[in-house]
Structure formats: C-alpha cells, structure tokens
Amino acid sequence: SYELTQPLSLSVALGQTAKISCAGDNIVTKNVHWYQQKPGQAPVVVIYRDTTRPSGIPERFSGSNSGNTATLTISRAQAGDEGDYYCQVWDSTTVIFGGGTKLTVL
Amino acid sequence: EVQLVESGGGLIQPGGSLRLSCAASGFTLSSTYMTWVRQPPGKGLQWVSFMYSGGNTYYTDSVRGRFTLSRDTSSNTLYLQMNTLRAEDTAVYYCARVLGTPGNAFDIWGQGTMVTVSS
Numbered sequence: 001s002y003e004l005t006q007p008l009s010l011s012v013a014l015g016q017t018a019k020i021s022c023a024g025d026n027i028v029t030k031n032v033h034w035y036q037q038k039p040g041q042a043p044v045v046v047i048y049r050d051t052t053r054p055s056g057i058p059e060r061f062s063g064s065n066s067g068n069t070a071t072l073t074i075s076r077a078q079a080g081d082e083g084d085y086y087c088q089v090w091d092s093t094t095v096i097f098g099g100g101t102k103l104t105v106l
Numbered sequence: 107e108v109q110l111v112e113s114g115g116g117l118i119q120p121g122g123s124l125r126l127s128c129a130a131s132g133f134t135l136s137s138t139y140m141t142w143v144r145q146p147p148g149k150g151l152q153w154v155s156f157m158y159s160g161g162n163t164y165y166t167d168s169v170r171g172r173f174t175l176s177r178d179t180s181s182n183t184l185y186l187q188m189n190t191l192r193a194e195d196t197a198v199y200y201c202a203r204v205l206g207t208p209g210n211a212f213d214i215w216g217q218g219t220m221v222t223v224s225s
Contacts, residue, residue, distance in 0.1 A: 031209055033212075035211075042217055043143075043215055045205075045211045093164045095153035095156065096153070097152065100150040100151070
C-alpha cells in the first residue's frame with residue numbers, strides 16, 4: 001500500500017521559513033493536499049492539489065511537488081502557525097495521510 | 107452557512123455498536139462526496155470511509171465488514187454505523203466534505219465526536 005512519510009517535528013524561528021516535507025513513491029504523479037490542525041480543533045486545508053491555496057489562507061503558505069517529495073512552505077512564520085501539519089493523497093479508492101509534523105515556532 | 111455537525115459518540119464496551127451522525131447544512135449531501143476520518147488520542151489522522159455522490163461506499167481495511175456508511179437525503183444526514191467495536195477504534199471521528207470530486211482535498215470538516223471503546 002502507498003505510504004507518506006513526514007518528519008515528526010520541525011522548529012522554525014519567528015519570521016523565518018519552514019519547509020515541511022512529505023515523501024512518497026513518485027508522489028509527483030499524485031495531487032497532494034495539506035492540512036493544519038491546532039490542539040482540540042478539526043483540521044483545516046491550507047494547500048490543495050499541490051499548490052492551490054484556499055480563500056482565507058495567507059499567501060505565506062505555498063506548496064510544491066516534485067519527484068518523490070512534496071513540500072509545504074510557510075514563509076515569515078508566525079506564532080499562530082504552530083500546530084500539526086498533515087499531507088494527504090488519494091491512492092485509487094483509498095485515502096492516505098502522512099503521519100503528521102509538529103511545527104514549533106521559536 | 108456550510109457546516110457539518112457530528113453526534114453520537116460516547117463510551118461503549120468492546121463488541122458493542124454505535125451510530126454516528128453527521129448533519130450537513132448549506133449544501134446537499136446527495137450531490138457531494140463525503141468521508142469519515144478518525145484520530146486516536148495523541149495520534150495522527152486515519153481515513154475510515156467515503157461515499158460517492160451516487161451512493162457507492164469504500165472503507166479502510168481495518169473497518170470493512172464492521173462499519174457501514176449511509177445517508178438520509180430527507181434530513182441531509184450522513185451516518186456511520188459501527189459494529190463489533192474494538193479498543194483500537196477509540197478516536198475522535200470527523201466527517202468531512204470532499205472538495206468537488208474524489209482526488210481532491212476535504213474542505214469542510216465537522217467538529218468531531220469522541221468514541222471510546224473500553225470495558
């Protein structure tokens with residue numbers, strides 16, 4: 001079965017750029033979606049179909065997908081960006097989530 | 107306002123049954139693809155099941171044969187019938203809407219309902 005691998009945690013200094021990776025076999029052939037989840041809340045989609053940002057999501061959030069790795073980039077990181085981030089793809093009639101990355105803004 | 111509200115969670119003994127509800131407002135379930143995602147305490151997101159707008163349903167391997175997804179068009183409500191529950195089914199269960207067609211992201215999520223399977 002298809003698997004997605006994310007780093008467990010990532011720290012970024014306030015105002016700097018965070019890059020969260022999501023590795024999967026030839027992931028470039030799939031549409032990758034990214035969710036942000038804060039404690040006690042439901043996930044929120046921040047990037048879908050690799051690079052599209054939903055309305056209401058700051059331009060500081062961007063996505064890319066190449067080869068075996070998709071990346072969520074958060075520019076000028078703010079304290080409010082702290083939380084867990086999950087990548088997600090569809091594999092035929094199955095939905096796959098990455099294990100999640102806990103982002104800490106220092 | 108587009109919204110999903112889950113209910114029906116609670117404490118249930120192993121082997122028991124529970125039915126979760128997901129009431130939709132602001133859009134019509136029968137013309138939408140819907141999914142259930144769960145999150146065990148302190149762990150990541152796990153996909154459980156989804157339903158095509160035409161009614162076809164799909165399940166993750168660990169719940170197939172035990173869980174059944176259905177909907178009531180008159181009340182615009184999605185249901186997840188969970189039978190033969192196990193301790194490993196303990197989780198917050200979210201229903202979510204697929205943005206457009208399968209292959210897309212889940213754009214609207216409910217607040218979640220907690221299911222605890224324990225004796």
